[in-house]
Amino acid sequence: MAFFKIVPAVALALFATQGLSQELPPAPLRMLVGFAPGGGNDVIARTVATQFQINTKTTMVVENKPGGGSTIATGxxxxxxxxxxxxxxxxxxGQAIAPSIYSKLPYDPVKGVQPVSLVAKSANALVVNAALPVKNVQELLAYAKAHPGELNVASPGNGTISHLSAELFKSMAGVFITHIPYRGDAPAMQDVMAGQxxxxxxxxxxxxxxxxxxxxxxxxxTSSKRVATMPxxxxxxxxGVPGYEVVSWYGVFTxxxxxxxxxxxLAQEIAAVLAQPAIRETISKQGMEPSALGPNEFAQLVNNDSQKWEKVVRKVGIKLD
Known part of the structure; x- marks a missing residue:
């Protein structure tokens, strides 16, 4: 599949040296989120938008456009x-997995999307309903094998990192668990909390x-190393699943x-947002690592992950229309 064309190195040098001479886009700016309010994407978007407005005196409105694993908002x-x-x-x-998993997209994933800046990286967590009689992954695997098809794994939507994390887990562990897509991280968590x-x-x-x-x-x-805030x-x-590793990231595109x-x-202003100690603390308290990358480096990250997840999608055999 096609991937982002990497901006020449001269553009990265320009990013580092041009200062703030270029005017910001016309206000109000809109920050779209491809999931319902309350999930990780939404929290990060609102954190960035609030400080961006303070720093630049420019209005930035966050709008939730859930559905299609973020493809509706991206489109x-x-x-x-x-x-x-x-x-x-x-x-x-939405940006590294969807191009491989969807047969058709309402946009060109290369020409229609421009990476701006990475914002944060994070592990995800394997979470179970408290009433489920398992206390660790080994017990979960044993339960799943003893009760094939009885467990449901919720995700924020088809093609999301949560969905692929589950499919990779099922494939590597050799268990059958039914995937149930929702319209966001928060609704999925609510149904796990409720036992649905x-x-x-x-x-x-x-x-x-x-x-x-x-x-x-x-x-x-899901990371290869334990999370510092949850040692x-x-x-x-x-x-019990050697070699399993999934890392999420959040970033701004235009x-x-x-x-x-x-x-x-825009990338410079986002970097300035992430340089604020209060913002870094807010992001860190949520178990994420604040991390700014310029457009060129961020595009490379998206490319690398696109290729990684394309292999997983092909191996697991997932395809959505």
Whole structure:
């Protein structure tokens, strides 16, 4: 499949040296989120938008456009005027997985989408309903094998990182668990809390909220190393599924064809947002690592993950229309 064309190195040098001479896109700016309010994408978008407005005195409105694993929101952004005024708080699921998993997309994933800046990276958490009689991954696997087809795994939608995390887990562990897609991280977590679904691969903010309610428990994290803020929670890899690793990221995109000076200015302002100690603390408290990358480096990250997940999609055999 095709991937993003990497901006030449001269553009990255321009990003580092041009200062803030390029004007911001015309206000009000719109930040689209491809999921319902309350999930990881939504939390990050609103955190960034609030500080962006304070820093620049420019209005940025966050709009939730759930559905299609973020493809609906991405499509609206891709069809916008290429002036940087419509942004997307995207993620690995919507931007690196969707092009491989969907037969048709309402936009060109290369020409229609311009990476602006990485915002944060995060492990996800394997979460189960508190009433499920399992306390660790080994017990979950044993239960799934003893009760084939009885467990439901919720996700924020088809083609999301949560969905692919579940499919990779099922494939590597050799268990049968039914996937149930929802329209966002929060609705998926709500049904796991209610017992309508038994498990999910949730963003850490969503998982923490569920644990605080007493209705779910975290069995493991998806990263290769334990999360610093949750040192007692093991990884899936060390809990019985060797080699398992999934890392989520969140980043800002804009319409393909937006002039690079505008893209660079937006990236600089996002970097300035992430440099604020209060913003870094807010993101870190949610179990995420704040991390700004310029357009060129971020495009490379998206390319690398697109290729990684294309192989997983092909191996597992997932295809959506």
């Amino acid at each position: 609206e952004m891709a069809r916008a005027k290429p002036d940087g005024s419509v942004l997307l708080l995207g993620s690995v699921g 679904a038994q498990l999910t691969f949730a963003s850490l903010p969503s998982a923490k909220a569920g644990v605080d309610s007493g209705k779910v428990r975290i069995l493991a994290v 007692n929670v093991p990884t899936i890899a060390e809990s 319409t393909g064809g937006t002039p690079m000076p505008t893209v660079n200015r």
